[in-house]
Amino acid sequence: MKKIPRKKPSPRVALLIESSRSYGRELLMGIAEYVRIHGPWSIEFEEGNPLDQLPEWFGREKWDGILARVNTPDMAKALRRKGVPVIDLSASLPESAFPQIRSDEDAVGRLAAEHLMERGFKQFAFCGYNGTDWSDARRDSFERRVAGAGLACQGFENPRAMPPPSATDYEEHGERHERDLICWLKTLPKPCGLMACNDARARQVLNCCREAGVSVPDEVAIIGVDKDEIFCELCDMPLSSVILNTQQIGFKAAELLSSMMTGECTEPGPIAVQPLGVMARQSTDVLAIDDRHIAAALRQIREHACDGLDVETLLKTTPLSRSVLERRFSQFIGSSPKAEILRVRLDRVCQLLAGSSLPLAEVAGKTGFEHPEYMSRLFKKKMGMTPGEFRKSTRAKERKALGYTTE
Known part of the structure; x- marks a missing residue:
């Protein structure tokens, strides 16, 4: 009687990716698509936000691979101790030493600048979370593209010290100190094209413009990043946003992890995924004209x-x-x-x-x-x-x- 070969066990993979925001959910959808096509995998993940503290179940299991948004040095150390392939989908800690997959931040800032320049703006501003890798990269790219056209950009410098890197601390800090942002918005030259580092920050800028009596988009046109439908559509005015190819980031991360788990691939350098374009909504639906x-x-x-x-x-x-x-x-x-x-x-x-x-x-x-x-x-x-x-x-x-x- 012919012996039936034993089925190879599915690799056990931990997903340390938040699902409370659209960015994390899009990553998970891209991973799920890869597994649907090339799996199966035995996957464990937790709803909500596991970024600040590793979930209890993570330490009880042996993993073949890990897909994670590595945001703190402590988290990076804990993952390294596992001794298995890890793909970092955050890329906010250069010292993490894991293979990193992220959006092409240079292209993100450039797309936002060109979108606003196409609308005739000659004065620009950027509002982000100073000190965060991805926000600073988008700011630098935005400013370079604006400067390349012979124009100037004003950046929001929060006078209050920012917290150490953590999943949502930057956004909470920004909300606590909105008065500083309101004062800054009042000083901007008008009309002005403003890029926010993400849709959450863009929504905050929009709310502060209303508080400051600044007309959007006529005096300040606002564009964010992520195309987070909740943030973009549930504002007083629908927000324009750079569309990240987030599902493709998740798909590529799963593809790379699969290759590393089977020994087919050594650790590559950072991989940057191009954004898809700009979703234009009412917050930038204006032409900057003097009449x-x-x-x-x-x-x-x-x-x-x-x-x-x-x-x-x-x-x-x-x-x-x-x-x-x-x-x-x-x-x-x-x-x-x-x-x-x-x-x-x-x-x-x-x-x-x-x-x-x-x-x-x-x-x-x-x-x-x-x-x-x-x-x-x-x-x-x-x-x-x-x-x-x-x-x-x-x-x-x-x-x-x-x-x-x-x-």
């Missing part, structure tokens, strides 16, 4: 285009005649008021198609179109494809960018 009447008209279009605003209604809110309004729009915007209203509506159509499963009739109703058929005709004329084709294409591109299969 206050055109700026006011653009603000009306931005806020009410999807409510059915037309040129006749717009003329009631401005002291300009139709011919002057259209001439100045052509001068500053390069299009007519009617075309700008349509652009804002169709941009919102694109957002709803890409980010929701709403039927076309509801998309039309939410974007100021009385008839979905008319919306579809205009959409195809501008985009070269139907709304349905656009929705399908967008989702396919997202999966391809993340390195996923279609199975």
Whole structure:
């Protein structure tokens, strides 16, 4: 009788990654996708935030590999004592000596700067958590890109000492000392394009602008990082954000750990994953122009285009005649008021198609179109494809960018 070979046991892998924020959840999704395709693994992880203190279960088990966000020297020492392959998905401790996979922070800062420069800003600012590796790297890149265009950038320097590195201490410190941030925002030259180091900081800046009486995006346009849907969409004003390829970071980390656990790969140098682009929302939906009447008209279009605003209604809110309004729009915007209203509506159509499963009739109703058929005709004329084709294409591109299969 032929002997059946024993099944090789699945590798035991510990995930020390927080799931309380979208960044950690996206990492976990990327890891899960790798395991689904190339596993199985026997995985242990803990919901919430295990970054500040190793969970009790971690010390009771023997692991074949570890995927972790290594944020403190004590955590790095504890992981080294395990004597197994470890991949660091935080890269905030250069001395950890683990293989590191992270976002390309230089590309993150550059994308944010170029997004704001495309909107005509000549004055810039950065607000982060001074002393954190990833925040400082994004600040330096942002400032380099701005300086490369011959422009200047002001950085927020918190006068109060920052806490030692820890998972959420920086954000809590920032919240306790918002008065300093409010005073700084009041001193910024206006109009100004501001990058925040992440969406949590961007949300805080937005709230402080409201407290300071600073208009967003007309006086200060704000862009964050992470595309954290909770932070970006539940603000008073939806936040623009640089889209990190976080699931791909998780996927690549799992792929590298697998190779190291089987001895196929020695420890490589740091790996940087390119961001996917910018999700433009209302917090940067502005053009920095000096004509206050055109700026006011653009603000009306931005806020009410999807409510059915037309040129006749717009003329009631401005002291300009139709011919002057259209001439100045052509001068500053390069299009007519009617075309700008349509652009804002169709941009919102694109957002709803890409980010929701709403039927076309509801998309039309939410974007100021009385008839979905008319919306579809205009959409195809501008985009070269139907709304349905656009929705399908967008989702396919997202999966391809993340390195996923279609199975």
